[in-house]
Amino acid sequence: MTATIAGLLSADFALADAKSMRLVPERLARKYTVYPLRDDDRKIVVATADPNNIECEQALAFAAGRRVVFELADAHLVSEAIDKGYAGDRSVDLLLSNLDAKLTDAVRVLEEAKPEAVSSREVEAAPVVKLTNLILQDAVLQRASDVHIEPGEGSGVVRFRIDGVMRQYMQLPMAALNRVVSRIKVLSRLDIADRVRPQDGRMRIQVDAKLVDLRVSTVPIREAEKVVMRVLRPDSNSTLDEVSLAPTELNRLRNLLEYRDGIVLVTGPTGSGKTTTMYAALRELANGDVNIMTVEDPVEYQLPQISQMQTDAKRGVTFASALRAILRQDPNVIFVGEIRDLETAQIAVQAAMTGHLVLATLHTNDAVSAVARLLDLGLAPSVLAATMRGSLAQRLVRRLCEECAQPVGSVRTKDETRLARLFDVGPTMRAVGCTRCGNTGYYGRIPINEVAAFSPEMADQILKGAGTATLQRMAVSAGMRTLRTTAIERATLGETTLAEIERAIGAAGAQEPGSVRGEAGGARPETPIVVQEGEAAKTGAAIFVVDDDPVQRLWITTMLTKSGFRVAEAEDGAAALKRIVAGEECQLLVTDLDMPVMDGDMLIRQLRADVRTVALPIIVVTGSEEGDREPQLIEIGADDYIRKPVDPPRLVARVRGALRRAASSG
Numbered sequence: 203m204t205a206t207i208a209g210l211l212s213a214d215f216a217l218a219d220a221k222s223m224r225l226v227p228e229r230l231a232r233k234y235t236v237y238p239l240r241d242d243d244r245k246i247v248v249a250t251a252d253p254n255n256i257e258c259e260q261a262l263a264f265a266a267g268r269r270v271v272f273e274l275a276d277a278h279l280v281s282e283a284i285d286k287g288y289a290g291d292r293s294v295d296l297l298l299s300n301l302d303a304k305l306t307d308a309v310r311v312l313e314e315a316k317p318e319a320v321s322s323r324e325v326e327a328a329p330v331v332k333l334t335n336l337i338l339q340d341a342v343l344q345r346a347s348d349v350h351i352e353p354g355e356g357s358g359v360v361r362f363r364i365d366g367v368m369r370q371y372m373q374l375p376m377a378a379l380n381r382v383v384s385r386i387k388v389l390s391r392l393d394i395a396d397r398v399r400p401q402d403g404r405m406r407i408q409v410d411a412k413l414v415d416l417r418v419s420t421v422p423i424r425e426a427e428k429v430v431m432r433v434l435r436p437d438s439n440s441t442l443d444e445v446s447l448a449p450t451e452l453n454r455l456r457n458l459l460e461y462r463d464g465i466v467l468v469t470g471p472t473g474s475g476k477t478t479t480m481y482a483a484l485r486e487l488a489n490g491d492v493n494i495m496t497v498e499d500p501v502e503y504q505l506p507q508i509s510q511m512q513t514d515a516k517r518g519v520t521f522a523s524a525l526r527a528i529l530r531q532d533p534n535v536i537f538v539g540e541i542r543d544l545e546t547a548q549i550a551v552q553a554a555m556t557g558h559l560v561l562a563t564l565h566t567n568d569a570v571s572a573v574a575r576l577l578d579l580g581l582a583p584s585v586l587a588a589t590m591r592g593s594l595a596q597r598l599v600r601r602l603c604e605e606c607a608q609p610v611g612s613v614r615t616k617d618e619t620r621l622a623r624l625f626d627v628g629p630t631m632r633a634v635g636c637t638r639c640g641n642t643g644y645y646g647r648i649p650i651n652e653v654a655a656f657s658p659e660m661a662d663q664i665l666k667g668a669g670t671a672t673l674q675r676m677a678v679s680a681g682m683r684t685l686r687t688t689a690i691e692r693a694t695l696g697e698t699t700l701a702e703i704e705r706a707i708g709a710a711g712a713q714e715p716g717s718v719r720g721e722a723g724g725a726r727p728e729t730p731i732v733v734q735e736g737e738a739a740k741t742g743a744a745i746f747v748v749d750d751d752p753v754q755r756l757w758i759t760t761m762l763t764k765s766g767f768r769v770a771e772a773e774d775g776a777a778a779l780k781r782i783v784a785g786e787e788c789q790l791l792v793t794d795l796d797m798p799v800m801d802g803d804m805l806i807r808q809l810r811a812d813v814r815t816v817a818l819p820i821i822v823v824t825g826s827e828e829g830d831r832e833p834q835l836i837e838i839g840a841d842d843y844i845r846k847p848v849d850p851p852r853l854v855a856r857v858r859g860a861l862r863r864a865a866s867s868g
C-alpha cells in the first residue's frame with residue numbers, strides 16, 4: 203500500500219521505544235532514513251521524511267515481519283535519532299572519526315617498569331586503542347593525579363582529579379566505556395574475564411618522552427566496572443626545598459629529622475600529600491652516610507640510595523613481617539608507609555627504642571592527635587612517651603594561577619565578605635580563570651602544615667594520660683602554628699584564597715584560631731596572658747564570670763568579690779572572648795555552658811587555640827546533669843568542673859586552687 207502524506211501523524215521521538223530498533227537493522231534505517239518508534243505483534247510505526255517510498259515500506263515489512271505504519275518527520279531529525287539510537291555498536295568509531303590519527307603513537311605502553319623497557323613495541327592500532335590513548339594522554343598533559351572511569355545508566359563518564367578537584371572530561375556510551383575498561387585491564391595485566399571481583403594492577407606508559415606509572419584499581423558497579431587510575435610521575439620527586447612548605451614549618455621539620463632515634467609521623471587524610479612530603483624528607487636524609495630502608499604499600503616512586511620493599515599479602519609480606527626483616531639489615535632510618543595496626547606500631551616503636559629513626563604516615567586530623575591514635579591501637583603510654591619525637595599534619599590547597607589572579611581591592615563579593623568574617627582576615631587575591639588553569643583560577647597545589655615537636659614536658663603529660671586538648675595547648679605554647687594559622691598566612695601572601703582554605707579545612711577549622719586578629723585583619727602581637735604569682739593566687743586576681751543568667755552571674759560575682767577577687771562579667775562567650783583578646787586583664791575564667799551566641803564549649807575551644815590564652819585557667823559551672831560532660835570538657839581544655847547549685851566555699855576553694863596551679867606551672 204502506498205502511503206499518502208494527507209492524514210499522516212507527526213512523529214514524536216520522545217515517545218520512541220528503543221526495543222523497536224531490534225526489528226529494523228541499522229543498515230536499513232540509514233539506507234532509507236527511517237527510525238522505528240514503536241511496535242506491537244501486528245505493526246511497526248516508523249518515522250520518515252518520505253512516506254511514499256514503496257521500496258522502503260516493503261523492505262521494512264520483510265525485515266520486521268509486521269505491517270509498516272509511517273509517521274512524518276524532517277529528514278535531519280530522523281538522521282539525528284538514528285545516530286543516537288544506533289550509537290551502541292558504532293560509538294567508538296563515531297567518537298574517533300575526527301580525532302588525530304597520531305593518537306595511535308601518542309602513548310607507548312611499556313612491558314616492564316624499567317628504564318630499558320622504553321623500546322618495547324607499540325600497541326596495535328585500533329579504535330579502542332586510540333580512545334584509551336586519548337584519555338591517558340590528556341590525563342598526563344592536564345596534570346591529573348587520578349583518572350576515574352565511571353559507568354552509569356546508558357552512558358558513563360571519565361573524570362580527572364586535577365589539583366585535588368574532580369573535573370568531568372568525557373561522556374561515553376556504555377559500549378565504548380566497557381571497551382576502554384577492558385583495554386586498561388589488559389594493559390595492567392588484570393583478568394579481563396573476571397568482572398565480579400575488585401582487582402589491582404599497574405602499568406607504565408610514555409607520553410611525550412615522559413615516563414608515567416599508573417596504579418590501576420577496578421571494582422564491580424551495577425553490571426559494569428569502575429576504574430580508578432592513580433597517575434604517578436617518577437620524575438616529580440621533590441626535595442624539601444621544592445615541596446613549598448612554609449619556612450617556619452620547614453625548619454621545624456628539619457629539626458625533627460636531625461634525631462637519630464624515635465618516631466616522626468606525617469598525618470592527614472588520603473590525598474593530602476603525606477607520601478610526597480615524606481619522600482622529600484627521605485631524599486634529604488639520603489646523603490650516602492646512612493642506610494635507609496622502607497616498607498610501603500605500594501612503592502610509588504623509586505628513590506636513589508634507598509632500599510624499598512613492597513608489601514604483598516599473597517606472599518605473606520606484611521608491614522610487620524617486612525619490618526622484622528628490615529631490622530636485620532642494619533638500617534639507620536626506616537620509613538613505614540602507614541601504621542595501620544598494633545603489630546606494626548609495636549615493631550616500629552621497638553625499632554625507635556633501639557637506635558633507629560622511624561618515619562611513618564598515619565591517618566589523623568591534626569599533628570597532636572597522632573598520640574591518641576597510637577594509644578587507640580594499643581601502644582602503652584610509657585613506650586609512646588619515650589619514642590615520640592614529633593608529628594606533622596598536612597593539607598593541600600590549590601595555588602592561585604599566576605596568569606589570571608587579581609587583587610580583591612575595596613569591593614568584595616558576597617562570598618568574600620562572608621569568608622572575611624569567618625576567618626577574621628581580609629582576602630587579598632581573587633581566583634578568575636583562564637585557559638592555562640582550565641578556567642578554575644588555580645594552577646598547582648601548595649601544602650599547609652602544623653609541626654608539633656614533642657618536648658620532655660609533653661612526654662610527662664602522655665605518661666599521666668593527658669588528653670589531646672592538653673597536648674595541643676602545650677604544642678602551641680612550644681611554638682607550633684596551627685593549620686589555620688599557616689593557611690591564613692598563605693592567603694594573606696596571595697598564594698591562595700580564603701574560599702580554598704575553607705574547602706581544605708572546613709568552617710570548623712576557621713573557628714579554631716591559632717592567633718586572634720584585629721578589625722583590619724592584621725595579626726596582633728602574640729603576647730601570652732600570664733597568671734600573676736604570689737598574692738594574686740590567693741586574692742586580688744582578675745576573674746571573668748560568663749553566664750547568660752543575670753541572677754546566677756550576680757550570685758557568683760558576689761561570692762568571689764567578698765573573697766577579695768576582682769571580678770568582670772560577660773553575658774555570653776562571644777562578649778567575653780572579645781574583651782579578653784582585646785587585652786582586658788583576665789587571670790581566670792568561670793563560665794556557664796548553655797549560652798546564646800557562643801556557648802561555653804566553643805569559648806573554651808577558642809581560648810585554647812590562641813597562644814596567648816592557652817594557659818588561662820578555666821572553671822566550668824553548669825546545671826547539666828549529663829554524666830559524660832565532665833570528661834568531655836576536661837578533654838577540650840577545662841581545668842575544673844562544678845555543678846549548680848554552687849556552694850560558695852567550694853567555688854572559692856576551686857578558684858584559689860586553679861590559680862595556684864597556674865602560678866606554679868608558669
